[in-house]
Each structure stands twice: as C-alpha cells, then as structure tokens.
Amino acid sequence: MRECANILVASRSGSGDGEVPDDTAEVLAAAEALVSRVGGKVGIATPDGATQAECAARLADLCRAGSYDLVLVPHTLWGADVAPRTAGILGWPCATACSDLDAEEEGWTFKRRLHGGALVGTVRTGPAPCVISLETSQPTRTDSGDSLLTAARVVAGGRGVGGPGGFGKLAVLAEALGAALASSRPPCDAGWVPSALQVGITGAQVKPELYVAVGISGSVQHLAGMHRAKCIVAVNTDPDAAIFRYAHLGVVGEWTEVVAGMLDRLPDESAEAQC
C-alpha cells in the first residue's frame, strides 16, 4: 500500500475570504480522506485571476518546490484544461474526469467513463506522480447566469426539433413547466442554440427531478449528462429510438403535437407566453 501522499488541490478561487467553490471543497475532502489513511499532506492553490497557462505554470512550480506527487483538480471546463496543461509542463501522466479515487499498491486507483459513458474503467497508476481531475457532484459547467445546472426541471431538444424555430416552441413548454432549456449536441453545432445549453459528456451534466428529452435519440454521450435525472421523459417519433430504453416515461409521436397536448394541460402563464 502506498505510504504517503503529498497532494496539491488546485482550483479557481471562490467568492472570497479564502472560501473555495463547492466542487473544490469536494476534491479537498477526497484529498483529506486519502491522506488520513496513507499519511502525507494536502496543500491548496487557488491561482487567482490568472490565465490557464499562468495557473498551470504556477502549479508546476508549486509541485517542484513543495515536492507534491499528486495534483487534484475539479473536472470543470477550467479543470479539464488546467490538469493536462500542468501535467504537460511537468511531464507527468494525467487522467481526467475520474471518480472513486483510492490508494492501492504503489499508486492510485480510480474509475472513469470510456466510450462516451457506455463503459466504466478502473485505472491504476504506478508510483510516478500524476495529475488527476475529479468529477464532483456539482454540475460540470457554470456558464454565467445559466439556470440549467441547478434547475429542478429541464426541457431538452435534439436534432429532431428541426431548427431554431422549434427551440422557440420548446421554450414555451419549458416556461410552462418552470424548466430550464437544454439541448443535445447537434443543435449547438448547428448554431440553433448556444453551446452553453449542451448536455452530455462534453457539455453540462445535470441531475434534475424531471428531464424532458424532445427529438433526442438517446446516444450514450448525451445520456452521460442526464441519466441521473429522477424522471426522464422521452418524446420521439421513432419507437426504436435508444432514448426509450433509458426513459421512465415516453410518448411515441410528432413532438409539436405532443408538446401542444402538454400545453393544453399546463397552467395559464404558458398560454400567455404562447401568443
């Protein structure tokens, strides 16, 4: 068993007063749990206001000076950049989007999703130092002012919604349900909606009470961002669409019709928003 861990936890700074953001607090807790078992120390660095390049250079300096042998970063867009960037400077291996970090033999073990989330791998490192970004229970993207990540209800559209106009109609449903609007990747790629709305392995990972997937086929990559929702509802014309294997509730049908029916039964604000 590994006998000592000198861990440097890195994050962007929180709201001030030395507070760290919630995602970093989770990474810090994981680091402290490891050190309480195998011994060693935990340092924290919040390279403030700097570019990602400056952050990584500073972290690399800290590693050399403080003889750290494990750098932990929360797996946000920021962390997904800074972790391998720091590893690149140090010439260390790097693993991203990891969970279940533990000590084993001379190194560490952790889990990570492969093939878009269709498979989960267990990975073991050797004795060499490394940089790891950890998934946390916090939403993975924090685009400013966006309610998607904390929303209790989400209405998401896919390629099947057909265009920006379709998303306009979907926004009415979202409003009626008190839900945030989201998207699979193709509508973002096509510019129908901003990239900030993308849910999935390369977008936001959300955990709402209700997730309504409209015109979304149910690829593993999309699923990776929403399968933890309490109630998944699918609306799709194709009865064989994969989404029906992951949803709790489904309607097979033309989405504009189904959504019109839903709006028939939803509170009046929606009717006002509609016209």
Place this chain on the structure above:
Amino acid sequence: MLRIAVCAKQVLDPEAPAELLRVGEGLTVTASGTPEVLSPYDANALKAAADLRGEGETPNADVTLLTVGPRPAKPLLLKALASGADRVLALRTADEVGRLVDGLTTARRLAALVGEMGDCDLVLTGRQAADTNAGVVGPLLAGILGIDLVTVAVGIRAAGLGTVEVDRLTEGGIETIECGLPAVVTVSSEIGDPGPVDFPALAAAKRKPIRILEAAELDLRDSEADLGPVLVDLVKPKLERTCEIVGGEDARAAGRALVARIAELSG
C-alpha cells in the same frame, strides 16, 4: 505558408449503437459490425485545418495528418487526404492492451512525429477522443513541445504573421484570443466536420503521400510508458430501464396524458 499538423486517432464509430460494445480478453473493446472512423473531434480539427488551408492553386497552409496506432486504415487516411490533408505521417504501434488510458505515451509519440515533420507552426487535434474521452493528448503534447496551448476552440482564423485568432469555449461563454505560433489548439465540434468527399477529391487523394513509420524508426523511450496509468477493469454499467409508454387517441392526446403521468410520478 502555415505548416499545420492535425493529430487524429482511429476509433470505433462512437455513433454506433452502444449495446454492440463488448469487453473481451485483455480488456479489449470490440463492437461487431462497427467500422473504425477518425475520432469525430479530430475530424473537426481536420476541417479547421482545411479551412485555414483553403482550396485552389495557392493554398494558405500545408496540412499533415499525424496518427498513432496499431492499424492505420488506408481508406480512412485517403478520406482525410480528400478532406484537405496534403500528406499522412503515421506511426504504427504494437497493440496496446490495457494502455487505453495512457495519453502521455501517445503525446510523446506524436511529438516525435511533429519532429519528423521538420517545421510546424500549428498543431490541431480534437478536444477529446471518442473512446477514452480524456482530452489530455493535446495539452500534454504542448507541454512536451514547450509551445502555447488553447483548448476547446470553436473557431480559428489566420491573423497577422505568426498568429491565429481563436474563439474558445469557457465557463463564461465564448472568448476570442490571439494566439502566437507555434501552438497546439484543441478543437470542438462547433467548428463543423469535413463532410462527405467526392470522387475527384478521392482521386486526387490517391496521389498524395502516405508514410507509415514503425516504432523502431523513431527514437522513442518506450520504457517510460511503464510509468503511466493502466486499465485494470472495464465493465458495462446498467443504464437501461423499462419505459412506460403513454398513449392516447392521437399525439396531442398522448401529450395531455403525459402531463398527468409526470405529475403523478415527479410531483
């Protein structure tokens, strides 16, 4: 002229149904009937390179496709050449069971290929591979080469001499930065993909050079690979559940019934 390297990995088509994936002996992953493709974000990088290059007699850039792996597939390489690459430089490696997760070794090999190119101003690659979903090779490569790095680009334009302008996705939205060259830029899908290729482009591709190097031809210290992370287990999580299909006289009626069922289930 801008010298561009595009690093592209060959992977099982990630758009194929996930239930076809099988974990075999030595944790190798197979999917029967599923073709290999260039990892989609790497194809986006190729598209970005092709756009910088432009068409016609006097291209603005020269594009070399770099790939590392056990089975470089001629049809995929030809397609890349038809999509805007001027040549292919591939490194054939031994099959690497369990090494699926070691981006550092891959980055070192790509660095050797970049060295083989001679001059290189801009290295483009996908923001992450479709199989490992790691996103480490581009940044590690920048570190090894000691050059600048920009991640998750959604737009790249040639700017003044020795610079490119990059739109990148950040937590605060899209920001535009000037990036001095040489640099590594990782590319996201918003850039677009190369799309289908036509016959004339394929015919022209057949006249472009494909050079496949064996590992022994490059001065690579493979022993360092032993330090990297190794995959020790690989399982298929169970994500499926039974879906209750809500019906009605027509789709609109089903929509009305759906609202009632949602209320019962999720409150």
